[in-house]
Amino acid sequence: xxxxxxxxxxPAKPPARDPRDLPDxxxxxxxxxxxxxxxxxxxxxxxxxxxxxxxIGSRAAERAESAAAELGHGVEGADNAECARRSDIVIVAVxxxxxxxxxxxxxxxLAGKLVVDCVNPLGFDKKGAYPLSVPEGSAAEQAAALLPDxxxxxxxxxxxxxxxxxxxxxxxxxxxxxxxxxxADTDIVQALAGRxxxxxxxxxxxxxxAHQVESLVANLIxxxxxxxxxxxxxxxxx
Ligand SMILES: NC(=O)c1ccc[n+]([C@@H]2O[C@H](COP(=O)([O-])OP(=O)(O)OC[C@H]3O[C@@H](n4cnc5c(N)ncnc54)[C@H](OP(=O)(O)O)[C@@H]3O)[C@@H](O)[C@H]2O)c1
Numbered sequence: 309x310x311x312x313x314x315x316x317x318x319p320a321k322p323p324a325r326d327p328r329d330l331p332d333x334x335x336x337x338x339x340x341x342x343x344x345x346x347x348x349x350x351x352x353x354x355x356x357x358x359x360x361x362x363x364i365g366s367r368a369a370e371r372a373e374s375a376a377a378e379l380g381h382g383v384e385g386a387d388n389a390e391c392a393r394r395s396d397i398v399i400v401a402v403x404x405x406x407x408x409x410x411x412x413x414x415x416x417x418l419a420g421k422l423v424v425d426c427v428n429p430l431g432f433d434k435k436g437a438y439p440l441s442v443p444e445g446s447a448a449e450q451a452a453a454l455l456p457d458x459x460x461x462x463x464x465x466x467x468x469x470x471x472x473x474x475x476x477x478x479x480x481x482x483x484x485x486x487x488x489x490x491x492a493d494t495d496i497v498q499a500l501a502g503r504x505x506x507x508x509x510x511x512x513x514x515x516x517x518a519h520q521v522e523s524l525v526a527n528l529i530x531x532x533x534x535x536x537x538x539x540x541x542x543x544x545x546x
Contacts, residue, residue, distance in 0.1 A: 327511060330499035331492075334359065338500065339395030341365045341388050341410065342402035344375040347426065350472025351399060351464060354480065356381030358503040365391030392417035397424060397500060399464065400451060404429040404440070407447055411454045419457035424497055425518075426464035427451075428525040436530055439523035446518035448487065461488035461497050462518045463509065465525055468538035479506025482540030486511055487518050510543050 338355055340348040343364025352362045356379060364379075365388035366372035372385030392398050392414050398421050402410055407427050411418070427447040429440040444450040448462035463486040471477050484501040486509045488494040498509025512521060524541075531539045 330495050330502065330509075333397075333496055333499040333503065335361075336396040336496070336500075337361045337363065337394060339363045339365055339391040339398040341391060341398060341400050341414070342406075343385070343391070344371050345401060345403075346469035346473070347464075347467065348399070348401035349375060349379060350467065350469040351401065351426075352376075352383050353379050353381065353475075354472050354504045354507075355500070356383040358505065360500075360503055363391045363394055365389075389414060389417045392421065395421065397422045397496065399424045399426060401426055403427075404447060408450060408454060411451055415455055415457070418455055421458050422493055422496060423451060423455060423458045423460045424464065424500075425451045425460060425462045426467075428465055428522045430523075430526055430529075436533065437526040439519070439526050442519070445516060446522050448515050448518035448522070452489075452515055459488075459490060459493045460515065461486060461493050462515060462521065463487070463497050463501060465521055466528060466541055468532075468540070471538045480504055480540070481506050481542075483507075483543045484509045485521050485541075485543075487513050487515055487521060489514055510546060 340352050342348045343352050344366045352364045356362045363384045364372050364376050369387040376383045376385035425448040429442050429447050430437045431440050444453050452460040463484050486494045486497045494511050501507050501509030528539050
């Protein structure tokens with residue numbers, strides 16, 4: 309029996325949303341924890357250059373302020389807690405060794421914030437880089453476990469800090485894999501990646517798949533060493 313037969317009508321399905329339609333994030337404030345380091349400076353520089361309001365964080369406010377002054381483009385500096393409180397989106401760009409301790413200490417400051425983890429838990433020995441085993445599965449899942457009141461996503465793992473920081477590089481030729489549990493949040497992070505010239509944000513799954521994305525950096529480091537390159541990745545057919 310069809311719907312027509314029993315007189316019932318099935319409500320029309322809304323048309324599938326194009327995953328390339330992303331929100332306007334140009335007015336959101338972006339904080340970068342550990343923003344005095346290479347990755348944080350690079351992201352802050354690129355986002356500031358794109359017109360985003362950016363605050364870099366540090367364990368010492370003066371270090372953040374002087375790094376921000378060097379970056380220009382209106383980038384501000386603050387201690388990590390103030391950076392978290394004043395931002396809508398907070399990128400975590402500290403070394404794996406300090407990840408858990410810093411996030412635990414900022415749990416309240418990060419409540420309600422959209423957190424973007426870009427930390428790659430890697431070890432290095434004479435054979436090169438290799439992924440570390442993380443009890444929670446990945447750095448991003450560790451962040452989600454430590455920050456129950458934040459919206460945790462993962463992105464920006466595969467970037468080259470030297471390219472990001474080089475003012476002569478006009479475009480960053482890369483797709484940024486974005487992972488998370490809530491589509492509205494991953495859409496925002498994809499849109500943020502898309503603010504940087506040349507970059508595109510691509511949804512790449514739930515946080516349980518962050519381990520592979522973080523680990524892939526070990527392969528990129530091997531590629532960079534062999535070819536003396538700053539390798540990036542593109543996802544085809546999307
Ligand atoms: N470098 C890259 O190309 C790249 C690319 C993609 C992803 N990443 C990821 O981004 C993260 C940062 O990389 P990076 O190369 O920028 O590292 P980094 O320069 O060694 O450290 C970044 C900043 O973190 C702060 N920090 C250092 N130790 C800390 C600790 N124990 N607790 C809290 N804060 C600490 C320092 O800032 P203050 O002393 O001012 O607090 C430092 O300037 C890493 O997890 C890495 O896997 C890096």
